[in-house]
Structure formats: C-alpha cells, structure tokens
Amino acid sequence: MTLIHLFLVHRFKADSVHYVAPTEDNTYQASKMKSHGIFREVNQEVGQIIVAEVDHPRIAAVLAVDRVALGRLIRKAG
DSSP: OHHHHHHHHHHHTOSEEEESSOOHHHHHHHHHHHHTTSEEEEEEOGGGOEEEEEOHHHHHHHTSTTOHHHHHHHHTOO
16 A cells, blocks of 8 residues: 555645545555655544645655665665
8 A cells, every 4th residue: 555655646746645535444545654654644634534745855855766775674674
C-alpha cells in the first residue's frame, strides 16, 4: 500500500491525502507512512476524517533516480 500511495501522491502531485470513511487499516497505514517519512502530519479531523500532509522532500528522495532510498523503504531498513 505504501508503494501505491507513493505512486499516486507523485503522479497527482498531492499535498495531502484524505481518508473520508477511514477503517482501522487506514489509520494504521497513515501512521506507518508518517513513521517512514511519507507524511509530515496525520490528523484526525471532525467526523473521523483523517488528513495526512505529504512530505514532498522525502517523496523526492525516495523516488530519486538512484532508488537507494526506495530500496531501503521496501526492505524496511530505515
């Protein structure tokens, strides 16, 4: 799911991701992507909407041509 999020955020140049009717899985995924640096902030809004702000410098680093950071993310090597 993290790779799919990376693709979509990069492709559509998203500044934030909104989970309108989030499940427990969405909450977990958003918090893990924050811990990986993909999201800068993850907030639970009114009505249980999750709003996650994208960390564009981190996205650029992960998707750099050398793919070193992407490999570390996939291997969960920090």
